[in-house]
Amino acid sequence: MDHIDQILRIHSALSTFWWILLGLFFVIYIVLDGADLGAGVFSLLLKDENERAAVMASMAGTWDANETWLVVAGGVIFGAFPLVYGATFNYLMIPLMFALWGIISRAVAFEFHVHAKGSRKFWGTMFGLGSLIAALFAGIALGATLLGFPMSKENAQGITSAADPFANTIPHFSGNALSFISAFSIWTGIGALIAGGLAGTLYLCARFQQDDPIYKKAHSWATIFSFLALAAVVITLIWSYAIMPDAGKWTGSGWFGWLVLLVAILIAAYKMMAAHSAHRDFPALLWCGAIVLLMWGGMWATNFPYIIPQTWTITAGGNPANDLAILTLFMTGFVPVMIMYNAYQIWVFRHRITHMAGYESH
Numbered sequence: 088m089d090h091i092d093q094i095l096r097i098h099s100a101l102s103t104f105w106w107i108l109l110g111l112f113f114v115i116y117i118v119l120d121g122a123d124l125g126a127g128v129f130s131l132l133l134k135d136e137n138e139r140a141a142v143m144a145s146m147a148g149t150w151d152a153n154e155t156w157l158v159v160a161g162g163v164i165f166g167a168f169p170l171v172y173g174a175t176f177n178y179l180m181i182p183l184m185f186a187l188w189g190i191i192s193r194a195v196a197f198e199f200h201v202h203a204k205g206s207r208k209f210w211g212t213m214f215g216l217g218s219l220i221a222a223l224f225a226g227i228a229l230g231a232t233l234l235g236f237p238m239s240k241e242n243a244q245g246i247t248s249a250a251d252p253f254a255n256t257i258p259h260f261s262g263n264a265l266s267f268i269s270a271f272s273i274w275t276g277i278g279a280l281i282a283g284g285l286a287g288t289l290y291l292c293a294r295f296q297q298d299d300p301i302y303k304k305a306h307s308w309a310t311i312f313s314f315l316a317l318a319a320v321v322i323t324l325i326w327s328y329a330i331m332p333d334a335g336k337w338t339g340s341g342w343f344g345w346l347v348l349l350v351a352i353l354i355a356a357y358k359m360m361a362a363h364s365a366h367r368d369f370p371a372l373l374w375c376g377a378i379v380l381l382m383w384g385g386m387w388a389t390n391f392p393y394i395i396p397q398t399w400t401i402t403a404g405g406n407p408a409n410d411l412a413i414l415t416l417f418m419t420g421f422v423p424v425m426i427m428y429n430a431y432q433i434w435v436f437r438h439r440i441t442h443m444a445g446y447e448s449h
Contacts, residue, residue, distance in 0.1 A: 094408050101415060102405030105167035106394055108422070109160060114383040116156035118286075118376045119429065123150045125287020127193060127218025128280065129308060130211070138301055139211040141442045143197055145294040148436045150197070152429060154190065159425070166414050170257060171394055171404035177260040178236045182228040182267055189221030219280065226279025230272035233331065233386075235398040237261045271326060278319045282379075285312035289359075289375050292368040296439045306366075313360055320382070333389050333396055345385070352381050 123146050130142045164172045176183065196213035203210050239261035288309035295302040328334040337345045359374035390396050394404055405411060 098405065098408035098411065099402050101408060101411035102167070102401045104415065105163060105405070105411065106401045108419075109163045109167070109394075110383065110387040111422075112156050112160040112163060114380055115426075115429075116153070116160060117383065118379050119153035119156065120150070121222075121283050121379070122286040122290035122372070123153055124193075124218045124222045125283035125285065126291050127215050127287070128222060128284055129287045129291065129305065131215035131219065132308070133301070133304070135442075136208055136211050138442050139214070140200060140207075141295075141301060141440070142291065143200060143214060145291065145440055149429075149432045151194075152432055154194075155425070166418070167406055167411060168394060168399075168401075168404040169406060171399045174236070174238060174258065174260045174399070175232065175395060178262060179228045179231060179267055181264060182224040182231065186221050186224040186228065189217045189219070189224065191217070193217030193221060218283075222279050222283040223276045225276075227267065227272045227276035229279070230275030231267035231269065233275070233327070233390075233396055234269060234271060235396045236266060238398060271330065274326070275323070278323055281312060281315045281319045285309060285316045286372075286375055286379075288312055289363065289368070289372045292363070292366075293372045294439060296441050297366060297368075299441045301442050306363075309363060309371075313363065317356065331389075331396065333393070336389055348381060348385050352378055352385075355381060 126142055130139045133139050192213050196210040196217060200207060200210040200214060238258040240258055288305040291305035292302055292309060328337060355374050355377045359371050362371035362374060392400050394401050
């Protein structure tokens with residue numbers, strides 16, 4: 088029994104470790120590629136195709152590496168939590184399909200736009216629409232995930248008898264193709280667009296010279312998005328507290344810790360808006376990232392010990408201890424390398440540009 092207890096403890100520790108890393112990978116992706124997607128959505132507001140090309144040029148050296156974190160997060164779910172991967176991707180097949188279509192369309196448009204002549208406007212529009220669709224459906228998928236989903240052990244004939252040789256012993260998604268749709272998931276999709284718009288415009292403010300026309304437009308829209316984002320956060324928090332059982336933690340015995348987190352978010356929001364008003368663009372972008380990090384960490388902690396709220400716990404969905412150990416030994420070392428690479432990219436492409444970049448190659 089001691090041997091079994093030790094294996095269970097190792098399994099629990101490794102599952103929790105990869106759950107933390109999964110949250111880290113997702114939040115890095117949201118911070119980095121969220122700004123790119125938001126800038127793409129903002130490009131739909133630009134009528135000049137050269138200005139839209141300049142928006143693309145501003146992220147030409149970083150966008151593909153930013154999206155790598157999404158691939159890594161998907162790989163972690165597959166490698167560390169395969170049961171969660173199978174059930175959740177079944178549940179979210181439609182929104183994830185649209186999000187993937189948006190990402191692919193955006194990438195294709197990005198590469199084609201620089202070489203196009205007669206179809207340049209088409210590819211510029213596809214770049215913006217792909218960004219919008221990816222952000223919208225990723226937000227919908229997140230909201231649907233937070234609500235959890237029904238699972239069953241029935242086989243295709245609805246039989247669960249142990250005497251049935253084809254009986255399924257693994258819980259799997261038992262809803263239908265449209266189970267992900269709800270008022271809350273639609274709202275989180277809209278919220279993702281607002282958040283992306285804020286991150287994208289702050290990013291463009293940090294990338295363009297302050298006397299450039301794109302900077303002036305992005306700065307004005309960032310102010311609008313900041314107030315919309317504040318309202319969206321308030322609505323989402325109230326709604327989440329009303330419908331999610333785990334949100335009761337916020338006013339439970341550990342209420343003081345959650346209050347500290349809320350105060351930290353409010354301070355970061357104030358710092359972001361103050362820096363933005365003072366045209367200190369890079370600090371404003373960093374404070375925006377801090378807000379995302381704090382809120383994502385709060386959501387991750389709220390859901391603990393679930394990886395999918397009220398559906399899959401971390402340990403129930405985790406791979407066996409030996410598989411997790413091998414995954415840990417071979418894959419963990421890549422994390423600091425990827426972070427250093429992203430930091431190096433940001434350093435290399437730190438200088439501001441102008442709308443004239445749209446006349447050049449991406």
